[in-house]
Structures are given as C-alpha cells and as structure tokens.
Amino acid sequence: MIAGTARSGVWAVVPAAGRGARAGGELPKQYQPLLGRPMIEHTLRALAAHPRIAGLVVVLAANDVHWPGWRELEGKPVRTAIGGAERADSVLAGLDALPGKIAGTDFVLVHDAARPCLSHRDLDALLDGEAPQGALLAVPLADTLKRADADGRVGATVPRAGLWRASTPQCFPRDALAQALRAAKAAGVTVTDEAMAMERAGFRPALIEGAADNIKVTTPRDFALAEFLLARRALEPKP
Numbered sequence: 001m002i003a004g005t006a007r008s009g010v011w012a013v014v015p016a017a018g019r020g021a022r023a024g025g026e027l028p029k030q031y032q033p034l035l036g037r038p039m040i041e042h043t044l045r046a047l048a049a050h051p052r053i054a055g056l057v058v059v060l061a062a063n064d065v066h067w068p069g070w071r072e073l074e075g076k077p078v079r080t081a082i083g084g085a086e087r088a089d090s091v092l093a094g095l096d097a098l099p100g101k102i103a104g105t106d107f108v109l110v111h112d113a114a115r116p117c118l119s120h121r122d123l124d125a126l127l128d129g130e131a132p133q134g135a136l137l138a139v140p141l142a143d144t145l146k147r148a149d150a151d152g153r154v155g156a157t158v159p160r161a162g163l164w165r166a167s168t169p170q171c172f173p174r175d176a177l178a179q180a181l182r183a184a185k186a187a188g189v190t191v192t193d194e195a196m197a198m199e200r201a202g203f204r205p206a207l208i209e210g211a212a213d214n215i216k217v218t219t220p221r222d223f224a225l226a227e228f229l230l231a232r233r234a235l236e237p238k239p
Ligand SMILES: Nc1ccn([C@@H]2O[C@H](COP(=O)(O)OP(=O)(O)OP(=O)(O)O)[C@@H](O)[C@H]2O)c(=O)n1
Pocket: 014, 015, 016, 017, 018, 019, 020, 021, 022, 023, 030, 059, 083, 084, 085, 086, 087, 088, 090, 091, 112, 113, 114, 115, 216, 217, 218
C-alpha cells in the first residue's frame, strides 16, 4: 500500500510531442500564440509558479525546432526528453528523464502542454487530495448523452450519472505509473490517459473535481476560448 498525503516537491511531466493535427495551423498547436505567448509557455508557467511543484520535464517531438530552450521557469528547473509516437510513449520518456528518486513511492504529475488554462486552485485541489492510489482532475458531465447509430441517428440515450470527463494534471506514484504504462504497451493497449493505465494495473484513482475551463486546446475554435479564459484569469486577484 502506498501512503497518501498532501503532496509537495512534486515534479511535473508535460507531454508536448504532439503535432496538433486537429488544431491546424503552421505551427504545432503548443507553439501557437495565446495572448502573444506560445501556448506551452502559459502551461509551463502555470505549473512552475505553484509553490509545491519542484521542476518540469517537457517532452518534445524528435524534430522540434520551436522549443525556446528554457532551462528554468519561475525559478524551477526545466528538463527535456524526446517523445514517441503516442502520448503514452511520450509520458514514459518523460518519466525516464525525471531526476533520481528519493523514495520508491514518490508521486509525479502529468499535464498536457495543450491545457494552458490550469488554475492554481485546481492544482491545490489535486495536490491536497489524500489519494494513495493517485488522482486526476475531472469534470462531471453536464449534457444529455446520445449514442449514435451508423446512420447518424440516435441509437440510445446513455445515462450520464457517474460519468466524468478526464482532464489533467493526473498524479500518480512514478514507479507504478511507469510500470503500468509499459504493461499497457506490451499488451498492445492504447491508453489515452495515465489513469487508464493505472486502472488496468488494478489501481483505483480518485476523481478530483476540477474547473471546466481547464480545456484541452484541440480544434481551431479552442484558441479563442483559451485566450478569453487566460485574459479573464489575468484580471483575478493573485492567490
Ligand atoms: N505522441 C504524442 C502525442 C501527444 N502528445 C501530447 O499530449 C497532449 C494531449 O494530446 P492531444 O491534445 O491529442 O495533442 P496532439 O496529439 O498534438 O493532437 P492531434 O491528435 O490533434 O494531433 C498534447 O500536449 C500533445 O503534445 C505527446 O506528447 N506525444
């Protein structure tokens, strides 16, 4: 059993090796500007500015020519690693690039570069959680759900009770996470988030309710929404 406690001195792995094909544009989406700065800068600063984050591992594409080469942000060390074909490969590469271990059970955060609107409050909620088996930010579903048939008509209305949208950061014991991601890969299973790998390994991650505005910038219209959310955040009193 892994002991649960409020977490501090935590490193964050930031997968940033995707292309952002659905977002379009000439630059990979994580380098497209939001309020005049690359998306990835907002994401990394949101993490690094939190007092309980110790450092960052940013996972880059092998052919990345846009990375500004930061070695430090907000006074926190920044390392880099080279990612792989799938997000899970990139996360594994990031875990391998973390600094040496203090204990076999220390926790790590994983947060998408494509989620630049992460709030201090959500990070607090995740790190405060007594979640010995790990935890993730998530948002309960607010809409009625329809399952489509092949002809585009409604096949069924799916009950939404108990359904959540997983977001990031997700926080897990680093060794157990690396093991779970390797096991999924060996089994040929694509895991779309860290929790899914941990669930396969028998863990029961805690769902921590986060803000709906921690959006993943995915399609072209998400850029304007992210800019609005960041501009509104800038007007809020600092924590
Ligand atoms: N092989 C990959 C694929 C994705 N990511 C990262 O994982 C995060 C979430 O992925 P997603 O939003 O799906 O990004 P992309 O894969 O870049 O988007 P798309 O599928 O539209 O190309 C992003 O920060 C992305 O850079 C990664 O590090 N390595």
